[in-house]
Amino acid sequence: MNRREYLTSTLGGFALLGSMSAVSASPNEAIRNRESGTAASYSLPRLAYSYDDLEPHIDAQTMELHHSIHHQAYVNGLNTALDKLAEARASNDFSLVKHWSREVGFHGAGHFLHNLFWETMSPDGGGEPGDADLKTAINKSFGSFRGFTRHFEAASGAVEASGWGVLAWEPDSDQLMILQAEKHQNLSPMVTVPLLAVDVWEHAYYLRYQNRRTDYVKAFLKVVDWDVVARNYATARSVL
Ligand code: MN
Numbered sequence: 001m002n003r004r005e006y007l008t009s010t011l012g013g014f015a016l017l018g019s020m021s022a023v024s025a026s027p028n029e030a031i032r033n034r035e036s037g038t039a040a041s042y043s044l045p046r047l048a049y050s051y052d053d054l055e056p057h058i059d060a061q062t063m064e065l066h067h068s069i070h071h072q073a074y075v076n077g078l079n080t081a082l083d084k085l086a087e088a089r090a091s092n093d094f095s096l097v098k099h100w101s102r103e104v105g106f107h108g109a110g111h112f113l114h115n116l117f118w119e120t121m122s123p124d125g126g127g128e129p130g131d132a133d134l135k136t137a138i139n140k141s142f143g144s145f146r147g148f149t150r151h152f153e154a155a156s157g158a159v160e161a162s163g164w165g166v167l168a169w170e171p172d173s174d175q176l177m178i179l180q181a182e183k184h185q186n187l188s189p190m191v192t193v194p195l196l197a198v199d200v201w202e203h204a205y206y207l208r209y210q211n212r213r214t215d216y217v218k219a220f221l222k223v224v225d226w227d228v229v230a231r232n233y234a235t236a237r238s239v240l
Contacts (some may be wrong), residue, residue, distance in 0.1 A: 002027045009139050009147050011180060013063030041079055042070075042078050042079055042111060044067070044071055044072050044073060044075050045115055045118060045119075046067045047067060047118055048118075048119075048122070049121075049122065049123050051063040053123040054121060054223050057206075057219035057220070057222050057223050058121070058161050058208075058220070058223060059207060059208045060220065061204075061207055062204065062205065062206075062208060063205045065203065066203055066204060067114075067118070068234055070114075070201075070203050071111070071114045071178050072108075073102070073112075074092045074107045074110035074111045074182070075107075076107075076108070076112060077103060077107030077110075077112055078103075078104065078107035078110075078111050080103070081100045081101075081103035081104045081107060082104065084096070084100045085100050085101070090101070091129070098173055100195060100237045102185065105185040105186075106184070106185040109184040109194050110184060111184050113181070113184055113194070113197050115147060115234075116194055116196070116197045117187070117197050117198070117199050119225075119228055120195075120196050120197070120224055120225055120229055120232075121220070121223045121225060122222065122223060122224075122225035122228070123165070123223070124225070124234075125195050125222070125223040125224045125225040125226070126221065126222040126223055126224060127226070128145050128226065129145070129226035129229065129230055130215070130226060130227065130230075131226065131227065131233075131234075132232065133230065133232040133234065134226065134229060135163070137169075137175070137176050137233065138176060140175065140176075141175045141176035141177070141208055142176070142178075148167075148178075149221060151178050152165060152167065152198075152217070152221070153214055153217045153218060153221070154214075155179075155180055156180075156198050156200050156213075156214075156217045157200075157213050158180070158215035159180045159181070159182055159200050160173060160180075161182065161213050162181045162182075162183075162200070162201040162202070163180060163181045163183065163184065163200055163201070164180075164181040164184060164197045164198065164199060164200060165178065165179075165181075165197065165217065166178070166179040166180070166181055166194050166197045166198075167194070167195050167196040167197075167229070168192035168193055168194045168195060169193045169233060169236050170192045171192075171193065171236075171237075171240045172184075174237075176195075177192060179192065181197075193232075193236040194223065195229050195232045195236065195240070196229050196232070198217055200213055200216075200217070204216070
């Protein structure tokens, strides 16, 4: 998946969360969907780094379980749900449409958010954004980078049960927001574009950090690739 397809996938993911009607991993897949009437097949993304490359901040065992088992389950669940909905259309039997639509929402949101999560981490990450536009946006929206990190750590640490801490762009007023995604399948009111997401489900940190979720969020910020976040920001603004 190239950069463009990745971003389309992320933006498409939130279109999915917003409308529950459009599912597209890339423009080409969307076109194939329309022509064939069948669902696109999603796959587990290859990481740009090894499972042990984010040590000591994110441990290798967590990375392997998280990517190869947890994320793979979202991919499988999304493909199964889309197949079942294609079967429902073919047989004109929509008796289970509520169940499979919910499955698309749950597994689709999980898949797109994990893509964003992996993409915005790097062994060379951490520090502060170098990109001037992103820096300006963070200062304008949060007062300072320190204001952003304090707010992001607090919000992500306080997500009730499982979920995500999200840095998102709100296009209407052109500002950044920090959001909590308590149940990622229930984000239908969200009209913002996610730029950065930290996974705060226990599977993302428990082996190394146990109940110290905020320590994990601080560690996550030490591997954030701000160049990728800046590209997400620039691409979102150029598309919308
Ligand atoms: Mn996860």
